[in-house]
Amino acid sequence: MIILQETAASQTLRIIPREYAITTTYNVNITSDSENKNIYSAAYTNQFTVDRYWYNVPASIPNLEQDNFYTLIITDAATKEVFRGRIFCTNQTLSDYSVNQGEYTTTTSTNEFLFYEA
Numbered sequence: 026m027i028i029l030q031e032t033a034a035s036q037t038l039r040i041i042p043r044e045y046a047i048t049t050t051y052n053v054n055i056t057s058d059s060e061n062k063n064i065y066s067a068a069y070t071n072q073f074t075v076d077r078y079w080y081n082v083p084a085s086i087p088n089l090e091q092d093n094f095y096t097l098i099i100t101d102a103a104t105k106e107v108f109r110g111r112i113f114c115t116n117q118t119l120s121d122y123s124v125n126q127g128e129y130t131t132t133t134s135t136n137e138f139l140f141y142e143a
Contacts (some may be wrong), residue, residue, distance in 0.1 A: 027097065033087040036078045039079045040099065040108045050102045055086060055095050055112065064095070066079040080108075089114040 029036050038053075049071055055065040064100045065086050082099075089095070095112040 026092055027110060029086065029089060029112055031089050031091045031116055032115050033085055035083050038082040038084050038097070039076075040082065040097075040110065042099075042107045044107070045075075045088055046101075048101045051082075051102045052102075052104075053082065053084065054098045054100075056098070058094040058111075059097060061082065077119055091116050117130045 027038060027040070029038075050068055050070045053065070053067050053069060054063060056062065057064050063067050065088060067083060067084070067101075071082060074127065089112075091114055097107040097108070097110050097112050098106065101108050
């Protein structure tokens with residue numbers, strides 16, 4: 026899953042494609058899971074870079090909303106699907122992101138187990 030922030034600033038999408046064949050143009054489509062509508066479509070020409078197994082894509086996606094899930098579909102110029110994945114949008118800093126931030130509390134236990142003989 027890709028984690029992005031609710032900002033119009035450029036962010037990097039790091040994906041592992043289905044096959045490694047760099048073409049010049051890729052189409053990026055993002056669909057809101059809650060509204061089931063396309064919120065972002067763009068064609069990227071010569072903007073994908075390769076870092077070992079990853080493709081890095083700089084993207085400015087202005088319509089993301091915090092605490093929502095999105096479906097990301099990337100196709101090549103021949104409309105062959107290169108990547109399909111999910112995006113989660115949050116305003117937490119990505120370096121210490123936690124799904125349970127501010128919600129999870131720990132409980133203490135004495136861990137006493139009783140065994141009975143039959």
